[in-house]
Amino acid sequence: MDYGKYFSADVPSFLRSPVREIFRKVDLSAICSFAGGYPAASTFPVEQIPGLAEKVLSKYGTKALQYGATQGVPELREIIARRYGVPVSQVQITTSSQQGIDVCSRVFLDPGDIVLANNPVYLGALQSFKAYRAEVEPIGIDTTSAKFIYVIPDFNNPSGKTMTLEEREEIVRIARDLDVLIVEDSPYRELRYSGEPVKTIRELAPERTLHLGSFSKIFAPGFRLGWIIGPEPLLEQIYVCKQCLDLCPPVLDQYMAAEFMGSGALDANLEKTIAEYRHRRDLMVGLLEKYMPEGVSWTYPEGGLFLWLTLPESVDTVAMYDEALSKGVAYVAGSFFYTDGSHRNTMRLNFSFVEEAKMEPGIKTLASVVRNRLVNR
Ligand SMILES: Cc1ncc(COP(=O)(O)O)c(C=O)c1O
Numbered sequence: 001m002d003y004g005k006y007f008s009a010d011v012p013s014f015l016r017s018p019v020r021e022i023f024r025k026v027d028l029s030a031i032c033s034f035a036g037g038y039p040a041a042s043t044f045p046v047e048q049i050p051g052l053a054e055k056v057l058s059k060y061g062t063k064a065l066q067y068g069a070t071q072g073v074p075e076l077r078e079i080i081a082r083r084y085g086v087p088v089s090q091v092q093i094t095t096s097s098q099q100g101i102d103v104c105s106r107v108f109l110d111p112g113d114i115v116l117a118n119n120p121v122y123l124g125a126l127q128s129f130k131a132y133r134a135e136v137e138p139i140g141i142d143t144t145s146a147k148f149i150y151v152i153p154d155f156n157n158p159s160g161k162t163m164t165l166e167e168r169e170e171i172v173r174i175a176r177d178l179d180v181l182i183v184e185d186s187p188y189r190e191l192r193y194s195g196e197p198v199k200t201i202r203e204l205a206p207e208r209t210l211h212l213g214s215f216s217k218i219f220a221p222g223f224r225l226g227w228i229i230g231p232e233p234l235l236e237q238i239y240v241c242k243q244c245l246d247l248c249p250p251v252l253d254q255y256m257a258a259e260f261m262g263s264g265a266l267d268a269n270l271e272k273t274i275a276e277y278r279h280r281r282d283l284m285v286g287l288l289e290k291y292m293p294e295g296v297s298w299t300y301p302e303g304g305l306f307l308w309l310t311l312p313e314s315v316d317t318v319a320m321y322d323e324a325l326s327k328g329v330a331y332v333a334g335s336f337f338y339t340d341g342s343h344r345n346t347m348r349l350n351f352s353f354v355e356e357a358k359m360e361p362g363i364k365t366l367a368s369v370v371r372n373r374l375v376n377r
Contacts, residue, residue, distance in 0.1 A: 015127045018336045026330060032362030035330040037157060037305055038353040040280070043273040044220045048265060049256075056255040068251040070243050071235075072227070076258040080213070080227050083261070092235045092242070093249045097187050097214035097226035101150075102128040103245065104183050104210055104228075107237050108147045109134040116141070116180070117150040120337030120346075122157045125150055125185065136339050139174060148181040148210075149174065153201055155188040155304025158337045158348040162302050165198050172205040180208075181234070187214035187226070188304035190270060193278035195302040207231060215257055217305070218270055223253045277305070277352055280359075284351040287360055291367035293374060298349075305352040308334065310345060315373045317347045324369045329362050 022035050056064050071077060072093025081088040094100040101124060109115070111133035117125070118139055129136055129150075139149055151171055153163040163171075175182045184201045202211035210230040215223055228238060242248075260266050281300075284307060288298055295312040311317065317333040324331065334346025354362060 010131060010133060013130045013133050015123075015130050017123050017127060019123060019332055022330055022332070026325065031325070031328045031330055032354055032358045032365070033330040034349040034351070034354060034362065034366075035332050036353060037350055039217055039221065039273075039305070040276060040352050043269070043276060045260070045265065045269050048260070052256050052259055053252075056252065056259055059259075060255055064252045064255050066251060068248045068254065070239055070248050072249050073251060073254045073258065075262070076254045077227075079258050079261050080229075084213075084229060086229050089232050090229050090235065092228045092230070092238055093254060094212075094226040094228055094242070095246050095249045096216065096221075096224040097185065097212045098124050098128075099245065100210075100212040100214075100226050100228050101125050101183070101185060102131075103238050103241050104148070104212075105129055105132045105134065107234075107241050108181065112145070114143055114146040115148060115150050116143075116146050116174075116178075118156075119339060120158050120334060120343070121150070121339065122152060122185065123337060126337075126339065139171065143178070146178055146180045148183050150183045150185065151201065152185045152188075153198070154186055155191065155301050155306075157188070157304065158306055158332070158334065159308045160299040160301030160304060160306045161308075162195070162198065168198065168201050168204055171201060175205065175208055182209040184209050184211045186212055187217055189213070190218050191274060191277060191305070192303040193274060193281055193301075202229060210234060218273070219257060219260060219266060223250070223257060225249060225253055225257050277303075280351045280356065281307075283356070283359055284349065284363065287363040288367075291364050293367065293371045295374070296370060305350050307349045307351060309347045309349060311347070311370060312374060313345050315370060316344045318344055320369060320373055323372075324366060327365050327369060329365045329369070331366065 019036060076093055077088050077091040081091050105128040109132040113134045114137050115129045115134050116139045117136050149171060153168055155162055182201055182205060200211060202209040210228055212226060212228055214226040285300060297310050299308045301307060318335060321333060332348045334348055335341050335344045
């Protein structure tokens with residue numbers, strides 16, 4: 001049977017994530033994976049979950065298992081509103097921040113529209129923009145077809161870079177000049193290991209910014225919870241769109257997140273998470289210094305989960321991938337994050353997921369694979 005004719009005109013634009021493909025092919029526990037963006041399992045508050053569930057069920061009873069409001073349960077919206085100093089009416093709970101990106105794309109983009117974004121760009125965002133048949137162009141081009149600027153100002157995925165205040169102000173200036181919105185994707189903001197926090201773009205331009213937050217890296221991604229803070233008239237359309245996406249975010253999960261955040265347990269857990277990740281970041285940087293051959297450089301991120309490596313021009317990280325994997329190490333080739341597939345001499349390394357004990361053998365192996373490429377040029 002020819003199934004092709006049944007698919008919508010959007011389907012050819014769907015992008016397959018190379019990162020997910022890597023995960024489909026390999027048993028993560030059997031290798032040293034620097035590939036995904038998974039948090040460390042050790043940061044999940046596993047022992048607290050049964051008590052949290054019991055508390056929620058005794059407090060809310062069957063309400064916790066019922067459908068809830070499309071905007072999210074009031075308890076969670078209020079806690080988020082208080083934490084970030086905004087009115088509750090400016091908070092929409094999402095079923096993860098990936099949904100936040102997708103719902104913004106669905107509400108604001110028409111086929112042929114332009115999203116302005118920096119290269120390299122987060123793959124999940126690229127997947128959503130493409131799925132609505134929008135094009136991604138660099139921030140700074142002169143255009144009348146752009147609808148929004150997409151940025152990750154804090155600890156970018158994949159580059160690890162954090163925007164300075166001046167760079168954020170420049171984004172706001174461009175957005176105001178072009179009269180476009182800004183989607184500020186911010187799942188890592190609370191994971192800062194060094195340096196000083198910089199104002200969010202939402203704080204600089206609240207009238208045109210949709211700020212996307214996530215519980216994935218500060219609680220657990222399995223809850224699939226996030227939020228959008230933005231102007232009410234924009235949230236109103238997102239609210240209507242979310243009705244057809246999932247009716248409401250998961251109710252039990254929201255009550256548990258509200259309880260966890262409201263009691264102070266989230267901040268206590270976050271403090272431990274930050275200490276753990278700071279240690280891992282420094283460990284990975286130390287290992288790169290120890291093992292990588294000359295000519296390889298990397299970023300030193302102030303937070304988040306990723307380092308970005310630049311290798312000598314002659315090293316093609318796409319071509320090198322199978323060799324690394326055969327020796328038990330996975331990474332993501334940097335060119336996958338470039339809209340034009342360029343920068344084949346770069347790679348993204350995640351430092352949060354791999355067990356600490358595997359990190360040194362993993363980096364040592366990766367460095368030897370890189371060295372082989374340089375020798376056999
Ligand atoms: C920049 C960025 N945005 C959004 C997401 C999606 O996060 P979630 O859907 O788990 O909230 C990720 C996940 O890695 C990310 O790196």
